[in-house]
Amino acid sequence: MYTCGLTVNDRMHLGHARAYIVWDVLKRYLEYLGYRVIHVSNVTDISIDDKILRRIDESKESFQQHISRYTQSYLEDRLRLGIAPADVHPLATQHIQEMIELIEKLVEKGFAYETGDGVYFGISKFKGYGKLSGISKEELQAGSSGRVSRDEYNKEEVGDFALWKKSRAGEPYWHSPWGTGRPGWHIECSAMAMKYLGESFDIHCGGEEHIFPHHENEIAQSEAVTGKPFAKYWLHVRHLLLDGRKMSKSTGDFVSVREAIEQHDALSVRIFLLSTHYRKTLTLDQHAIQIASKHADELYALWAVVEHFLARGQTNPIEEENLLLAQMNESRSMFEQAMNRDLNAPLALSAILKLAKQTAGFLDKHGKITKRHASMTHNFLKSAGTVLLGDLIAYGFERERGKSLDGFVSLIIQHRNELRKQGRYDDADLIRSRLKDLGIVLQDLSDSTLWRQVRKRET
Ligand SMILES: [Zn+2]
Numbered sequence: 001m002y003t004c005g006l007t008v009n010d011r012m013h014l015g016h017a018r019a020y021i022v023w024d025v026l027k028r029y030l031e032y033l034g035y036r037v038i039h040v041s042n043v044t045d046i047s048i049d050d051k052i053l054r055r056i057d058e059s060k061e062s063f064q065q066h067i068s069r070y071t072q073s074y075l076e077d078r079l080r081l082g083i084a085p086a087d088v089h090p091l092a093t094q095h096i097q098e099m100i101e102l103i104e105k106l107v108e109k110g111f112a113y114e115t116g117d118g119v120y121f122g123i124s125k126f127k128g129y130g131k132l133s134g135i136s137k138e139e140l141q142a143g144s145s146g147r148v149s150r151d152e153y154n155k156e157e158v159g160d161f162a163l164w165k166k167s168r169a170g171e172p173y174w175h176s177p178w179g180t181g182r183p184g185w186h187i188e189c190s191a192m193a194m195k196y197l198g199e200s201f202d203i204h205c206g207g208e209e210h211i212f213p214h215h216e217n218e219i220a221q222s223e224a225v226t227g228k229p230f231a232k233y234w235l236h237v238r239h240l241l242l243d244g245r246k247m248s249k250s251t252g253d254f255v256s257v258r259e260a261i262e263q264h265d266a267l268s269v270r271i272f273l274l275s276t277h278y279r280k281t282l283t284l285d286q287h288a289i290q291i292a293s294k295h296a297d298e299l300y301a302l303w304a305v306v307e308h309f310l311a312r313g314q315t316n317p318i319e320e321e322n323l324l325l326a327q328m329n330e331s332r333s334m335f336e337q338a339m340n341r342d343l344n345a346p347l348a349l350s351a352i353l354k355l356a357k358q359t360a361g362f363l364d365k366h367g368k369i370t371k372r373h374a375s376m377t378h379n380f381l382k383s384a385g386t387v388l389l390g391d392l393i394a395y396g397f398e399r400e401r402g403k404s405l406d407g408f409v410s411l412i413i414q415h416r417n418e419l420r421k422q423g424r425y426d427d428a429d430l431i432r433s434r435l436k437d438l439g440i441v442l443q444d445l446s447d448s449t450l451w452r453q454v455r456k457r458e459t
Helices: 014-032 050-059 063-080 096-108 137-145 185-197 208-226 257-264 266-273 286-312 321-340 345-366 371-389 392-401 403-421 425-437
Strands: 112-114 118-121 161-166 181-183 201-207 231-237 240-242 440-444 449-453
Touching: 014 201, 014 231, 014 240, 014 257, 014 266, 014 371, 050 063, 063 257, 096 112, 096 118, 096 161, 096 181, 096 185, 096 208, 118 208, 161 185, 161 208, 181 185, 185 201, 185 208, 201 208, 208 231, 257 266, 257 286, 266 286, 266 371, 266 392, 286 345, 286 371, 286 392, 286 440, 286 449, 321 345, 321 371, 345 371, 371 392, 403 425, 403 440, 403 449, 425 440
Parallel strands: 201 231
Antiparallel strands: 112 118, 118 161, 161 181, 440 449
16 A cells, blocks of 8 residues: 655645545554555655745755654654554655666656656656546646646646756755756655555555646556556545635645644544545534544543453443443444445444443443453454544543542542542532533542543533
């Protein structure tokens, strides 16, 4: 599986995060089904334009320092969102030789030609051009004033695209048979995908903006060289919208992953980004994030209960519990059916949330669950829950609990339990509600009281 990674010249934003999380869910679900997945995701660390060169100049960093700072923060942001690292994260700058070799083959076979400012791929030489995006020659002509760059002036045909760009004074460069310069963006993905996955592989993922020209061009370059189909399946994630516009680095209309996690916590952000099917656009709005954050709380609550009863739960069955455990099997098959239907993550997630609700209801009534119940729920969260949410439930729960508060809150709980024993329920309730105002929620069980910290919400 090959996924187009970040161009590391700025922070990762929520639009990127949506796509990376969907691909992560796909990979984790394939593994859940028993497939072995080899995942390659490139890091585009060659992105040179006037804006970046100016920024580097202002920051007094070298090109290399600038790029490695953003690469580092990109890989960290992925982990924060519970996205599993790929097996290989190849850096474009480390694969210039592979790209040059591919371009040489394309020139040799007559698909590419050299001009004054670079080496271009001639799209009319490749019969299948347009088969992924459905773009026609006429549309290419019409688009020539916009997306198909105007500064590439020496091309034979409008849709031809640069494989190699000869350097101008002051730009970072690499050596090649065509003089100093840098590779085009498209050839990067062809070279690295084929190096690690072979000439043909199964799945290629990207965002909807990649369909044309990026992926169309990847297919053309790769298949022109090998004569074999490049990727079997293509998966494209629709945009995240902010005020009706695509979240985009180039326009500055974006919310970074860091800002979002700072404000809402990682699990809430991940749940929000999975709240709409990947083939539909998703709009960033506060209400939707509040709902996601409420769901995150329900999952933290479930995790707290599971941890507690896994260690201390009774083994004798509790009345009515069998019915609930049978429903858990239903939840699992609901999860699988949803995922099998074109990766319907929002529906799959609702199967897990339903389980959280059922267990919460059972707990309200009985004050406890059995060890078996805890262990079945634990397994479900570890398998299905991890497919959708990575390790964020367990990880976030630990962090949210705020370990330094532990002794302090335990003391208050102990005091409150004394009051309850004495029948002073009004006083005990007052303490519970005061704690809740402070963001600490208590859950009374038959033998003890659990607590957890929650974020303040408006709802
Ligand atoms: Zn790519």
